Amino acid sequence: MSMKSSTRQVDGVTIVDLSGRITLGEGSVVLRETVRDLLSKGQKKILLNLGDVNYIDSSGIGELVSAFTTAKNQGGELKLLNLTKKVHDLLQITKLYTVFDVKDDEAAAVKSFSK
Amino acid sequence: MSADRVSYTLDSTLETVNNAEETASRIAAEAGFDDEEIMKISMAVREAAVNAVLHGNAYDPSKKVTLAFELTPSDLVIVIRDQGKGLDTSKIPDPLAPDNLMKTSGRGIFLIRSFMDVVEIHPSQTGTELRMIKHVHGNPADSKEAPQ
Numbered sequence: 001m002s003m004k005s006s007t008r009q010v011d012g013v014t015i016v017d018l019s020g021r022i023t024l025g026e027g028s029v030v031l032r033e034t035v036r037d038l039l040s041k042g043q044k045k046i047l048l049n050l051g052d053v054n055y056i057d058s059s060g061i062g063e064l065v066s067a068f069t070t071a072k073n074q075g076g077e078l079k080l081l082n083l084t085k086k087v088h089d090l091l092q093i094t095k096l097y098t099v100f101d102v103k104d105d106e107a108a109a110v111k112s113f114s115k
Numbered sequence: 116m117s118a119d120r121v122s123y124t125l126d127s128t129l130e131t132v133n134n135a136e137e138t139a140s141r142i143a144a145e146a147g148f149d150d151e152e153i154m155k156i157s158m159a160v161r162e163a164a165v166n167a168v169l170h171g172n173a174y175d176p177s178k179k180v181t182l183a184f185e186l187t188p189s190d191l192v193i194v195i196r197d198q199g200k201g202l203d204t205s206k207i208p209d210p211l212a213p214d215n216l217m218k219t220s221g222r223g224i225f226l227i228r229s230f231m232d233v234v235e236i237h238p239s240q241t242g243t244e245l246r247m248i249k250h251v252h253g254n255p256a257d258s259k260e261a262p263q
Contacts, residue, residue: 023161024129024132024165024169025129025132057158057161057162057165058162058165058220058222058223058226059165059220061222062218062219062220062222063219065217065218065219066219068217069217069219086154090226093226093229094210094211094222094225094226095211095216096216099216099217
């Protein structure tokens with residue numbers, strides 16, 4: 001299953017609902033293009049909802065890092081929401097869990113963005 | 116697995132990466148590993164296939180990737196070979212080093228070593244062979260890596 005992406009706005013925050021696999025190839029490209037498109041439109045508060053992402057490989061991890069850095073470099077904020085156990089464990093062993101701002105409650109995550 | 120040893124010769128394409136992962140998942144399931152171990156084995160194979168296709172063979176259509184699985188009473192042994200220039204193991208980065216933490220690549224070998232019980236990398240001028248082992252009955256006391 002490849003990755004699907006849809007976006008919605010909640011109180012000035014763009015929530016990107018992702019589902020499927022973030023892996024080398026299509027999944028990574030979809031994530032990259034989605035984040036770049038949002039930033040180019042000035043939507044710089046981005047919450048990636050990974051609740052339905054059931055698989056991620058090292059390329060996908062790299063793409064999350066790239067998205068985080070790209071948003072930050074453009075004065076934006078990118079946070080992660082609803083990690084599955086697999087993704088959580090991967091971010092733990094790669095020591096990225098503490099780098100990303102990870103949330104597990106959507107309303108609280110939206111409020112956590114700077115006004 | 117219908118035989119104790121099976122091997123595949125695969126093209127240097129992205130499809131090979133997905134096929135290698137799916138095959139590893141199926142063989143690991145047939146070998147009796149639990150879901151978490153199956154995920155680790157299939158991901159290790161996926162990462163090894165990515166290295167072989169992208170970094171080893173560089174998508175060269177004239178170069179092949181060979182993938183072999185052997186099930187012994189104690190181990191699932193997986194060997195993947197490419198026909199590239201040979202991986203320079205001295206240049207494998209430590210992705211946990213502070214300077215590398217935010218890099219967008221360089222985590223593949225690290226994940227393979229994290230997920231498998233034994234990992235050996237044998238580079239040569241005619242390609243790189245990556246041999247990895249998952250013990251059928253995982254023993255936490257086993258070493259994570261064989262001597263290079």
